Amino acid sequence: MSGDGWLEPGVCGVQLSMFDQLTLEMGRSEGDLEQLGRRLYAALASAGADTGPALEISRVARWAHEAGTDLRRRQRLAQDLDAQQPRAALSVVDGVFVRLPDEYSDQQAQISGYQAADLFERATAGDRGALRSLRNYERFIGDPYFARGLLEKLGAVGVLNVPFGLGRELRTDANRHDAMLDANTADTRAAMELLGRALADGTRPLSAGYAGDGFLTALTAAGRAGFPPENSRPQYFGYQGLGTILGSGSGAVKYSDAFMRVVGRDMLAHERQNDVASWRAVPDAAGIYASVASQGEGEQSGHYLQGLLMAAGASRAGAQILLDYTPAGETSGNLRYLLHERRRMWAGTDHGAALGNVLRTAASGEDERSREIFDEIVRVLGADQLKLMKYEAGGLKIDDREAFDELSGLRAAMGDLLISQLDHVSTKLYAAEDSGHIVRGSRERTRLLLAVIADTVTDDAAYTALFKAHVGHLRLWIDDQNGKGREGEVGLAMGAGSLGRLLALRTETMKALKVQEDKVNAALKAKIDFGLGLVDPAAYLTRFRVPPEITGPAGAKVFDEISKHLVERLGENAEKGNTENHRISDEDRMRDLVNQMLLSSAVFHLEYQAAEVVGEIFAENGKILPPSTWDEGQAEAFYDWCRERDVPIPKLNNTVNSAVDSARDGAIEKFAVGGDRR
Amino acid sequence: MAGDDFRLRMILADVREMSDRHWRQFDDSVRLMDGKAWVGPSARVFERELRRNRQVLQAQLQKAVDSLRRSGVGSGSGVVL
Numbered sequence: 001m002s003g004d005g006w007l008e009p010g011v012c013g014v015q016l017s018m019f020d021q022l023t024l025e026m027g028r029s030e031g032d033l034e035q036l037g038r039r040l041y042a043a044l045a046s047a048g049a050d051t052g053p054a055l056e057i058s059r060v061a062r063w064a065h066e067a068g069t070d071l072r073r074r075q076r077l078a079q080d081l082d083a084q085q086p087r088a089a090l091s092v093v094d095g096v097f098v099r100l101p102d103e104y105s106d107q108q109a110q111i112s113g114y115q116a117a118d119l120f121e122r123a124t125a126g127d128r129g130a131l132r133s134l135r136n137y138e139r140f141i142g143d144p145y146f147a148r149g150l151l152e153k154l155g156a157v158g159v160l161n162v163p164f165g166l167g168r169e170l171r172t173d174a175n176r177h178d179a180m181l182d183a184n185t186a187d188t189r190a191a192m193e194l195l196g197r198a199l200a201d202g203t204r205p206l207s208a209g210y211a212g213d214g215f216l217t218a219l220t221a222a223g224r225a226g227f228p229p230e231n232s233r234p235q236y237f238g239y240q241g242l243g244t245i246l247g248s249g250s251g252a253v254k255y256s257d258a259f260m261r262v263v264g265r266d267m268l269a270h271e272r273q274n275d276v277a278s279w280r281a282v283p284d285a286a287g288i289y290a291s292v293a294s295q296g297e298g299e300q301s302g303h304y305l306q307g308l309l310m311a312a313g314a315s316r317a318g319a320q321i322l323l324d325y326t327p328a329g330e331t332s333g334n335l336r337y338l339l340h341e342r343r344r345m346w347a348g349t350d351h352g353a354a355l356g357n358v359l360r361t362a363a364s365g366e367d368e369r370s371r372e373i374f375d376e377i378v379r380v381l382g383a384d385q386l387k388l389m390k391y392e393a394g395g396l397k398i399d400d401r402e403a404f405d406e407l408s409g410l411r412a413a414m415g416d417l418l419i420s421q422l423d424h425v426s427t428k429l430y431a432a433e434d435s436g437h438i439v440r441g442s443r444e445r446t447r448l449l450l451a452v453i454a455d456t457v458t459d460d461a462a463y464t465a466l467f468k469a470h471v472g473h474l475r476l477w478i479d480d481q482n483g484k485g486r487e488g489e490v491g492l493a494m495g496a497g498s499l500g501r502l503l504a505l506r507t508e509t510m511k512a513l514k515v516q517e518d519k520v521n522a523a524l525k526a527k528i529d530f531g532l533g534l535v536d537p538a539a540y541l542t543r544f545r546v547p548p549e550i551t552g553p554a555g556a557k558v559f560d561e562i563s564k565h566l567v568e569r570l571g572e573n574a575e576k577g578n579t580e581n582h583r584i585s586d587e588d589r590m591r592d593l594v595n596q597m598l599l600s601s602a603v604f605h606l607e608y609q610a611a612e613v614v615g616e617i618f619a620e621n622g623k624i625l626p627p628s629t630w631d632e633g634q635a636e637a638f639y640d641w642c643r644e645r646d647v648p649i650p651k652l653n654n655t656v657n658s659a660v661d662s663a664r665d666g667a668i669e670k671f672a673v674g675g676d677r678r
Numbered sequence: 679m680a681g682d683d684f685r686l687r688m689i690l691a692d693v694r695e696m697s698d699r700h701w702r703q704f705d706d707s708v709r710l711m712d713g714k715a716w717v718g719p720s721a722r723v724f725e726r727e728l729r730r731n732r733q734v735l736q737a738q739l740q741k742a743v744d745s746l747r748r749s750g751v752g753s754g755s756g757v758v759l
Contacts, residue, residue: 007717007718011718012716012717012719012721013717013718014715014716015714015715015716018713018714018715018716019715019716021706021710022707022711022715025706025707025710026707029703029704029707032700032703033700033703033735036696039692039696040693040696040742043689043692043693043696044693044742044745046689047686047689047690047746047749048749049742049745049746049749050745052738052741053738053739053741053742053745054738054742056734056738057734057738057739059734060731060734060735060738063727063731064731067724067727070724074716094714094717095714102718102719102720103720
């Protein structure tokens with residue numbers, strides 16, 4: 001039985017001594033045939049015979065030269081590989097083979113991986129020259145063969161040991177105020193990035209660089225083992241080092257599903273078993289030196305889990321694999337653990353920012369699993385925040401500000417999530433408000449959702465983004481309905497109600513947190529006063545053909561587009577707070593906004609003859625001017641014109657009016673029921 | 679023309695000697711490839727090229743000898759020097 005079926009794709013095998021002979025043979029043939037070609041040419045020419053055969057043989061000689069050159073390069077590489085990694089040789093029926101990448105450039109990359117592994121080992125031991133030399137390998141970032149060579153040579157323990165060694169060296173630099181500290185820090189960071197990328201590439205099962213299932217298992221064993229290795233009193237454990245490596249990609253490096261399933265889940269399971277006992281922030285290896293390097297003793301130290309969360313946040317599948325899982329021996333799933341049980345820990349580090357990243361990735365898709373994870377986030381986070389919010393004297397009260405802000409770093413991500421699930425959320429809340437008697441337990445779910453929104457909108461950026469998305473979304477929806485010739489009363493009430501609720505929750509929670517000035521709200525309100533809803537995003541719409549059902553994120557773009565027009569027309573005034581109009585209630589302002597949208601959309605979809613508008617002050621050249629440019633006289637003339645012609649005037653009806661009116665109370669009063677239990 | 683004939687015979691003898699010496703030029707390499715000195719995708723390409731070039735080499739050597747024979751050298755004389 002022979003053949004090379006045992007070879008993985010893209011790999012070739014050589015039997016060293018035979019390959020040496022082959023290389024020698026071909027080298028000899030090159031010279032022999034070159035000489036033969038010349039001699040034969042001379043002979044044939046002097047005999048006056050056809051010199052064709054001599055020319056053909058010279059061609060064969062040239063091929064032999066090319067093939068010989070290729071063989072010599074491969075021979076060198078095969079010898080190098082065998083010397084560096086004798087274990088890689090494989091014994092099969094046909095003989096003992098050294099395996100190497102089939103393509104020469106791949107072979108070179110793998111050899112470079114081996115060389116880089118040596119440099120990493122030396123750098124870990126304190127060799128600064130080696131650390132600097134690693135900069136030369138940055139061109140191999142993303143090369144699977146490089147990754148494979150590096151991981152094979154370094155091994156799981158060697159990989160995890162790198163951050164500890166580099167960290168120790170930097171700490172020494174910092175302690176003696178070394179002049180090279182900055183340069184060494186930069187080199188260290190670059191080296192960590194190189195290692196992180198290689199780890200991601202080499203642990204991807206479908207990649208040519210896959211280091212094998214065994215490597216993943218070895219990583220989990222090394223992760224739980226004490227470091228430095230072979231130390232009788234280890235100070236750290238491997239996963240702290242892995243945290244640094246995973247965090248080196250700043251969340252932009254995607255690790256495979258297999259990596260998350262085997263290593264990611266085990267890392268978190270290990271953390272759950274160990275951290276819970278002490279509830280002490282365990283820094284990653286970078287944190288070990290960062291606090292010293294920055295000389296800020298009081299500075300927030302990172303936790304080694306942040307790196308894992310950053311890496312998991314780089315892919316939806318990876319994030320879901322990590323969150324939607326309950327480790328053996330635990331009663332709660334990872335999502336609940338991270339969001340609830342571990343809450344106090346995050347308060348001591350990044351307030352859940354890294355966690356937010358994973359949640360955003362895991363739950364913002366349109367797939368069923370995203371939706372389930374989103375609902376679970378609302379259940380867990382909502383319950384915790386709800387306990388801290390009281391309904392008192394018609395408003396909200398938040399006593400324990402510190403506890404309320406434990407996961408403040410999460411709000412930006414929650415804003416994005418609420419936008420991506422905008423339809424889902426609006427429908428749920430509207431249904432709950434519309435009828436108090438739907439499904440059992442729906443009341444509680446509504447309160448949880450409202451608590452999450454109330455928490456999220458205390459963050460300026462998250463609130464602004466949400467508000468924009470809602471406005472843009474509603475505007476697109478109205479346009480879509482007009483285009484289809486529908487009234488869409490319920491949808492309109494739903495959209496208007498959502499906006500009103502958002503504004504109310506923002507106002508009330510800011511009041512409860514005793515935040516004095518609300519600049520964000522003022523700017524948004526001013527935009528409405530200046531006719532935000534009158535601007536027609538038709539240009540934007542026709543350009544992008546945005547389907548209204550996926551307009552959560554698109555809504556924010558539409559909003560930006562229409563406010564741009566508004567600012568172009570009105571200058572800076574449109575951005576400034578308008579103090580004169582402060583007496584207008586929020587409800588009236590929401591109604592203004594929706595009315596503006598209805599009007600501009602109606603005008604856009606209105607069918608009329610040029611002759612019908614001749615002489616009207618709201619028209620020019622037989623066309624109705626955009627409502628965003630009208631003054632009051634033009635608006636009134638338009639309404640008169642509509643009445644004369646029996647054109648239905650777009651106006652808010654009672655359903656919408658009451659939705660807007662009840663938005664605030666409907667939202668805030670929900671916090672009353674059982675809101676003070678703790 | 680006897681001198682010319684002699685010169686051509688010398689050339690033919692020379693070319694025959696070249697042909698004999700290089701006829702088996704690639705045989706060792708082919709044997710090593712048969713013995714799986716090198717396996718894999720690029721090895722298969724190399725082996726195909728090796729066999730093709732061996733054929734080309736032998737065909738051209740034969741052709742060179744034949745063309746010298748056809749131009750009258752050694753034909754009919756029966757004498758091989």
